[in-house]
Amino acid sequence: MNIALIAHDSKKELMVQFCIAYCGILSKHTLCATGTTGKMVGEATGLRIQRYLSGSQGGGEQIAARISCNEIDILLFFRDPISAKPSEPKDRDLLRLCDVHNIPIATNIATAEALIHALERGDLDWREIVNPS
Numbered sequence: 001m002n003i004a005l006i007a008h009d010s011k012k013e014l015m016v017q018f019c020i021a022y023c024g025i026l027s028k029h030t031l032c033a034t035g036t037t038g039k040m041v042g043e044a045t046g047l048r049i050q051r052y053l054s055g056s057q058g059g060g061e062q063i064a065a066r067i068s069c070n071e072i073d074i075l076l077f078f079r080d081p082i083s084a085k086p087s088e089p090k091d092r093d094l095l096r097l098c099d100v101h102n103i104p105i106a107t108n109i110a111t112a113e114a115l116i117h118a119l120e121r122g123d124l125d126w127r128e129i130v131n132p133s
Contacts, residue, residue: 001073004063005033011078016044034059067097075105
């Protein structure tokens, strides 16, 4: 599966720790990320990650384009719900795209762990349910 990683600045270290903890599962999938998040996760885990621009330079929009083209299967987007961000309208657009294209999204570590365990069990073959052959 194609998994995208995005983390607000205050959540980047949490994303790194999450990816360290689940490196064995993540290594079996294709990963992409916004620039700084991808750099930090890649350096900490050794995982191969396709890096896009940083979020402030359009990396979120690059991932959104892949979602629109059905090239992303899961989005892990660790958001900071407390501090207001100038990117909030873009973040809402990204979440809306995930809803439009039925992309499972985790915006916090609890949901990310539920998704990663479902992925490991093989419970996320949702495209087969939505578009059976």
